[in-house]
Amino acid sequence: MKRSARIAVAATAVILTGTAAADDGALRDGRIAYVMTNLFWSVYQTEDAKDECPRGFNDGPREQFAKLFPKPEGMTVEETQLRQEIETWHPTSEPDGFEFYEVEGRYSWGLDLDGEASPEDFTHPDGGEGIDNQVYRAVGCIIGFRGPDGVEFIFQDKAIMDERYNRMMIELSGVDSLDNDDEVSVSLYRGLDRLLTDATGEKVMPGGSQRVDARWGASLIRHTTGRIVDGVLSTEPIPEVVIPWQNLRVASVHLIRDLRFVLDLAPEGATGLVAGYADVDTWYRQLIRNDSTHHLSNGQISGISLYKALRRLADAYPDPVTGENTAISTALDVKMAQVFVVHPGGEQDGGAGVTR
Amino acid sequence: MRSAKFLSRRLQATLPVAWLLASAAAVAQGGPFEQWLDVPMPPGFRVENTELEGPVFADRDGRTLYEWPLHVQRNGYSGESPDTPACYDEVLTVTAGLMSPYPPGIVLPELETRPSCTDLWPPAYADADAKPVGDWSIVERRDGTRQWAYAEQPLYTSVRDAEPGDTLGGSKRPYGGDSPAYRVPIGPPPAVPPGFAVRTTSTGRMLTTDRNDSVYAYEGDAPDASNCRGECERRFRPLLAPALARSFGEWTILARSPGVRQWVYRGEPLYTFALDEHSWSQQGSDEPGWHNVYTQKAPPFPASFTVQATIVGDVLADQRGMTIYVYQCGDDSQDQLSCDHPDDTQVYRLAMCGGGDPKRCLEYWPYVRAADHETGGSRTWSVIGIDPATGHKAKPEQADAIRVWAFRDRPIYTYAGDRQPGDTHGDGTGEWRGQRNGLRGFWLRNDMLEGPR
Numbered sequence: 001m002k003r004s005a006r007i008a009v010a011a012t013a014v015i016l017t018g019t020a021a022a023d024d025g026a027l028r029d030g031r032i033a034y035v036m037t038n039l040f041w042s043v044y045q046t047e048d049a050k051d052e053c054p055r056g057f058n059d060g061p062r063e064q065f066a067k068l069f070p071k072p073e074g075m076t077v078e079e080t081q082l083r084q085e086i087e088t089w090h091p092t093s094e095p096d097g098f099e100f101y102e103v104e105g106r107y108s109w110g111l112d113l114d115g116e117a118s119p120e121d122f123t124h125p126d127g128g129e130g131i132d133n134q135v136y137r138a139v140g141c142i143i144g145f146r147g148p149d150g151v152e153f154i155f156q157d158k159a160i161m162d163e164r165y166n167r168m169m170i171e172l173s174g175v176d177s178l179d180n181d182d183e184v185s186v187s188l189y190r191g192l193d194r195l196l197t198d199a200t201g202e203k204v205m206p207g208g209s210q211r212v213d214a215r216w217g218a219s220l221i222r223h224t225t226g227r228i229v230d231g232v233l234s235t236e237p238i239p240e241v242v243i244p245w246q247n248l249r250v251a252s253v254h255l256i257r258d259l260r261f262v263l264d265l266a267p268e269g270a271t272g273l274v275a276g277y278a279d280v281d282t283w284y285r286q287l288i289r290n291d292s293t294h295h296l297s298n299g300q301i302s303g304i305s306l307y308k309a310l311r312r313l314a315d316a317y318p319d320p321v322t323g324e325n326t327a328i329s330t331a332l333d334v335k336m337a338q339v340f341v342v343h344p345g346g347e348q349d350g351g352a353g354v355t356r
Numbered sequence: 357m358r359s360a361k362f363l364s365r366r367l368q369a370t371l372p373v374a375w376l377l378a379s380a381a382a383v384a385q386g387g388p389f390e391q392w393l394d395v396p397m398p399p400g401f402r403v404e405n406t407e408l409e410g411p412v413f414a415d416r417d418g419r420t421l422y423e424w425p426l427h428v429q430r431n432g433y434s435g436e437s438p439d440t441p442a443c444y445d446e447v448l449t450v451t452a453g454l455m456s457p458y459p460p461g462i463v464l465p466e467l468e469t470r471p472s473c474t475d476l477w478p479p480a481y482a483d484a485d486a487k488p489v490g491d492w493s494i495v496e497r498r499d500g501t502r503q504w505a506y507a508e509q510p511l512y513t514s515v516r517d518a519e520p521g522d523t524l525g526g527s528k529r530p531y532g533g534d535s536p537a538y539r540v541p542i543g544p545p546p547a548v549p550p551g552f553a554v555r556t557t558s559t560g561r562m563l564t565t566d567r568n569d570s571v572y573a574y575e576g577d578a579p580d581a582s583n584c585r586g587e588c589e590r591r592f593r594p595l596l597a598p599a600l601a602r603s604f605g606e607w608t609i610l611a612r613s614p615g616v617r618q619w620v621y622r623g624e625p626l627y628t629f630a631l632d633e634h635s636w637s638q639q640g641s642d643e644p645g646w647h648n649v650y651t652q653k654a655p656p657f658p659a660s661f662t663v664q665a666t667i668v669g670d671v672l673a674d675q676r677g678m679t680i681y682v683y684q685c686g687d688d689s690q691d692q693l694s695c696d697h698p699d700d701t702q703v704y705r706l707a708m709c710g711g712g713d714p715k716r717c718l719e720y721w722p723y724v725r726a727a728d729h730e731t732g733g734s735r736t737w738s739v740i741g742i743d744p745a746t747g748h749k750a751k752p753e754q755a756d757a758i759r760v761w762a763f764r765d766r767p768i769y770t771y772a773g774d775r776q777p778g779d780t781h782g783d784g785t786g787e788w789r790g791q792r793n794g795l796r797g798f799w800l801r802n803d804m805l806e807g808p809r
Contacts (some may be wrong), residue, residue: 062457073461077451081458081688082707085787090711112514164633165668165804190667192633216667218802219778247804250784251668251797282781285773289784292534294430297457 017142026179026267026338034263034270034336035191037204039243040156042133042273042331043140044125045147052105053141060144060215060300061293064098084304088288091307098152100102100305102313103140108133111262111275113316114135119314134313135278136214138238138306142300151291151299155247161278165251166193166244168220169210170261171341178265186235186261188224189341190217190244196337206268206338212346221243224259233263237276245286250297252286254280256315257327263334270336277316277327284310310323375807388622390554390561390651391547391605396505397481398488403544404521407736408764409528410554410561412543413506415480415513420541422477423509427537427692429454434692436535438508439495443473443691451688455534455792464689465703474680477512477525477539480504497541506542514539515754516697516765522735524697526767528556536686538789545603546651549597549619555636558672558800560653563621564760565628568635571595573624575645582612582625592627592646594618619623620650634806654732660727663761664777668805672798677777678770681721681785681795682763683709696792697766698740706794709769710785719771721782721795723760727744730761738762769795 026032043192046052059067061084069080087096108122110133117130139145147153160166173185189212196208202266212219226235237258245254257274288296288303296303314325375771390410392403400416406505413421424443426435431454436442447470453460482494482502495505504511514525526539546554546561553566563571572592576583584592597609597617608620626649629640641647660675674682685704695704704766710716723742732738741750741757750757760767773783786794 065457065459072459073450074463076463077465077688078703078707078712080462081451082712084706085793086707088713088714089708089785163805216665216669219667242667244804246805248789251666251780251805252784253370253667283779285785289789293458294456294534294788320600 005094016165026340027175030095030175030265031171031173031341032175032211032340033169033171033179033264033339035167035195035208035210035339036334037160037195037337038157038335039160039166039168039274039332040147041135041139041145041152042333043136043146043223044105044108044122045140047104048139049146051107052103053101055101055141057306058101058300058302059098060142060297060302061304062297064302064304067098073115087300087304088293091284091304093308095313096304096308098305100309101111101141102309103137105140108136108331109273109333110136111273111330112258113258113275113277120217120313132275132315133331134315134328135283135310135330138313138328140308142299142301144296144301151295152247152301155290155295156245159247161195163246164192164194165246167193167195167210167213168243169339169341170336172226175228178267178303179229179231184226185224186224186230186232186233188220188222188238189213190220191339191341196339204337207340208337208342209342211342212344222334224260228265231265232269232272233261233265235261241276246290248290250289252289253282254286255282256330261334263336267303268338269340270334272334274334275329275331275333278330279317279327280314281308281326283328290311372782377782378521378739388652392544393547395493395544398486398489398492401492406521406523407734409541409556410524410543410652411735412523412541415504419513420517420523421480421504421506421511422514422525422539423506423511423535423542424477424539425509427535428533429537430456430534434690439444439481439493439502439505439510441495441497441510442510443477443479443510444498445472445474445783446690447472452690453688454690455688458688466701470701471693473693476515478515480511480513480731500548502721509542511542512539513547514571516699527764530555536790537692538686547607548651549601549604549607552619553597554651555638558654558798559638559648560650560764562636563626563649563651564636569628570632570635570637570640571621571649572627572629572640572646573621573649574627575647577625579608579625580610582610582618584625584627584634591630591643592640593630595626595628610734620621624649634803636806637803638801639803643710648743655736658726658730658733658737660730663800666778666780668780669799669801671778671780672800673777674770679773679778679780679782680724680798681769681771681782682798683766683769683795684786684791684794698747698749700741705747708793714747717747718744720772722772723758724768724770726759726761730759733763736764738765740765740767742767763798769797771795781806 005143072080106123107125108131110131112130113132122131144151171187175184191210192213193210196205222238224236224238226233237260241256241259243254256276256278263270265271283306314328317327318325361568390406392411403411404414418524424436451462471713489509493505494502516524523541553564555562597619609620610620610625612618618633632639662673663670664673664677686692706712710723726739740762742760743750773781780797783797784790790796
């Protein structure tokens with residue numbers, strides 16, 4: 001089963017059907033919108049991780065500290081704690097003395113971003129070649145990034161449910177059919193409202209409404225086009241997208257270049273991938289600003305070692321002066337629920353177009 | 357010598373006017389000071405109005421009194437249990453290991469100059485004949501000396517405070533669970549009716565309900581007339597006074613209609629905003645003619661500063677529009693001594709801002725310089741001289757000293773990683789998301805990360 005189709009089935013099972021919105025048909029006046037309910041780095045995991053991480057998982061700050069300073073008593077704060085914090089906050093590409101376990105497996109979720117199949121690329125589980133996802137190569141053998149209980153995985157899912165800061169959504173317009181359409185317009189907004197859930201508060205429902213954040217979120221708005229083929233939306237790349245991303249109330253972001261969506265569309269929701277090239281420094285600083293060394297330790301995430309891996313594996317956007325790549329290919333799993341978008345002034349799109 | 361302006365805004369806590377103190381003559385910059393409820397105090401103790409924290413208790417010399425509440429850390433507790441002083445004159449030499457993943461027993465920086473807890477926080481000693489009064493009690497320290505306590509918390513003064521009304525030692529602003537165990541100034545209850553509360557924010561002492569809903573007022577109203585009727589009432593809900601409530605002090609009651617009574621504060625009928633999405637919101641102030649209500653506003657920031665919109669809300673910025681950051685620091689000793697002031701060790705700050713290199717700090721996290729003509733306009737915002745090589749305060753005659761803006765006597769910074777106005781890429785830099793040895797943005801309004809209402 002194709003990855004996208006598999007996700008679609010799962011999402012449909014999660015999202016309760018039978019709402020008034022779905023019954024009426026969420027595609028109205030050629031418009032439909034979806035809000036993100038899950039968004040996380042796409043990590044291909046085998047059951048025992050032996051395929052992708054045959055040498056095991058990486059150490060985190062706690063393990064590295066113990067190896068560096070087996071008897072810290074008598075040493076100074078400057079020699080120990082602050083030394084590690086300086087390495088974290090002022091990282092370099094120089095080796096840190098620890099072997100870093102990159103993903104060694106053949107397969108990865110993701111997209112062929114550059115149209116080429118190079119040696120560092122992965123193979124899609126469905127057989128497609130040229131998959132660009134070097135973030136996966138860097139984080140795939142760090143337990144904090146692996147589902148279902150990695151610290152990053154858990155925090156990110158929780159933050160999307162709990163917060164509005166990261167309430168990103170897309171709106172499709174000019175849609176003739178959710179099955180096939182040669183060209184549709186796609187807009188990316190931030191919403192202002194909480195997710196519509198069922199009575200448990202856990203399951204996101206289709207048919208909610210989201211006001212467009214045209215004030216604080218104005219700089220986040222993007223537009224592109226796409227086409228729908230057999231129910232799958234593929235968008236043209238957006239040159240630069242800022243994704244608000246936080247899990248412990250620090251207002252950080254990810255900066256993704258050439259970002260594109262590939263989504264299985266349904267009236268109740270959409271599932272699939274967001275892919276592009278992540279700015280390495282922004283990616284890294286998002287991680288360490290939101291997670292203290294304590295939180296990183298819980299996921300065995302050594303920021304010091306990971307930064308070096310990100311730099312080593314970066315594969316796009318070379319710095320014009322140094323030639324060093326500044327961005328790294330990536331893919332994110334995304335799940336979305338259908339919503340009605342309310343634009344400033346009261347126009348409600350993605351639904352009946354009524355003003356309220 | 358204390359300034360005349362300072363003296364004029366001080367209030368006498370002993371005025372025998374029922375249980376309220378009037379502050380009609382006490383005018384802070386931009387508005388009046390907060391009134392408080394009179395409570396019994398030890399002889400000579402008094403209440404001082406402060407720019408940021410509202411009324412605080414002070415000893416007979418006018419020094420602000422602080423408590424050190426017990427605070428849960430990741431691997432234990434710091435602060436003081438009720439009636440149990442824990443701040444002594446012993447200079448602690450190693451870390452307590454309260455914040456994982458770092459273990460205890462590591463040698464603290466600059467031991468040769470490290471102060472003891474009481475060097476920074478002199479206990480508020482009680483005389484031999486002092487007697488408990490009201491919520492004030494006396495606890496015995498290890499050496500047998502007697503120390504004042506309020507609501508069972510032992511009390512201290514701060515060496516950072518130079519004159520009455522200073523609160524440079526700490527703030528009442530709530531702090532996160534991963535913050536150091538801060539010392540907190542204490543004061544009398546604000547003079548608000550039951551059902552209301554006051555919270556210290558970056559914009560002032562914000563009036564809220566006791567459920568933390570913001571309170572608003574409408575410029576189209578009058579003390580005896582509300583013009584918010586009909587559809588307006590569906591958005592802004594009048595804050596109703598109980599049948600037995602009576603006017604007092606700055607609070608009066610408006611009869612909206614027979615039997616429906618609305619609280620009025622300083623002549624403004626009060627409301628909550630139905631569409632507020634989180635506690636302590638400012639969203640209602642976006643409605644034309646409406647504004648949040650404060651018992652006292654924070655002192656105005658320097659005239660050259662600006663306010664910038666970000667993807668979170670409004671942040672204070674320098675004259676170029678670049679986000680301003682405040683450095684926060686507390687060490688991992690059992691004493692939880694601060695390291696955020698220029699007189700404290702600079703080891704932590706230099707590590708974070710420049711990897712230990714003062715020159716890199718000046719490059720990555722430059723001070724907000726004060727122009728030659730600029731001087732501090734309040735005790736909250738001041739211009740201080742800094743030695744750029746050390747980060748400590750410069751000596752008066754130091755030729756290479758730089759003049760920088762300070763908030764609460766601590767320098768403020770911008771971040772080289774911010775490229776344009778509205779960027780806040782430095783927010784949360786440092787240990788524990790910038791709460792313990794790092795930098796946080798100077799937020800004036802936060803619409804996105806305040807949590808649910």
